Amino acid sequence: MSGEYEEVILIAFSExxxxxxxxxxxYHKPWTWHLLSKESFPFSKVIFVCKQHGDSALVxxxxxxxxxxxxxDYEKELGVTRISGPILPLEEEVKLYEMFDNKPLIRPPQKSKLKNKKRKAQKNARKINRKN
Incomplete structure (x- = not known):
């Protein structure tokens, strides 16, 4: 950074x-303020923007x-856990905690016939272009 600035402000965000x-x-704001003031932090201010709601706060x-x-307090530091699960069946009992503990369902990649046809067409076009 060149030049002199009255303030340099950092904008931080989190999902x-x-x-x-x-x-x-x-809890989080006072700890942030305390830790940044202990170090030789190069910014004048830090503004935190919440991606979820669009709110902002000077931290x-x-x-x-x-x-x-x-x-x-480590309990307060745990944060938010977001889990995406499968579509739930209607009118059936579901045990969410057991479902979330399951291993992820990973399907093997499927070869697309369209992609193979497109690749062959591109390959043939390159051959024709090289001949010309």
């Missing part, structure tokens, strides 16, 4: 951490004294 989460203001400002971090 996992949400501003509207129960612990963001009381660090070099000109404001760092708040005391809350007591460490």
């Amino acid at each position: 996992i951490l949400e501003i509207r989460s129960k612990y963001f203001d009381s 660090f400002d070099k000109n404001i004294q760092s708040p005391q971090p809350p007591e460490r």
Whole structure:
């Protein structure tokens, strides 16, 4: 970076951490502020943008004294777990936890006849172009 700037602001985002989460203001934000102020962090401010909802929050400002971090709580650091499962059958009992513990269903790649025809056509076109 060349030149002199009054402030350099970093915009951060996450697909996992949400501003509207129960612990963001009381836990994640103070810890972030504390940790960034301890280091020789090169940015004047950090603004966190929640991808999920589009909210934003100031999580660090070099000109404001760092708040005391809350007591460490690993339960609050677990975050959000998103799981995508299969389409659920109607009118049948389903045990979700057992379903989510199953190994992922991975199908072997299928050869497309259209792709093979397209490749052959491209190969023939290259042969014709080389002859000309």
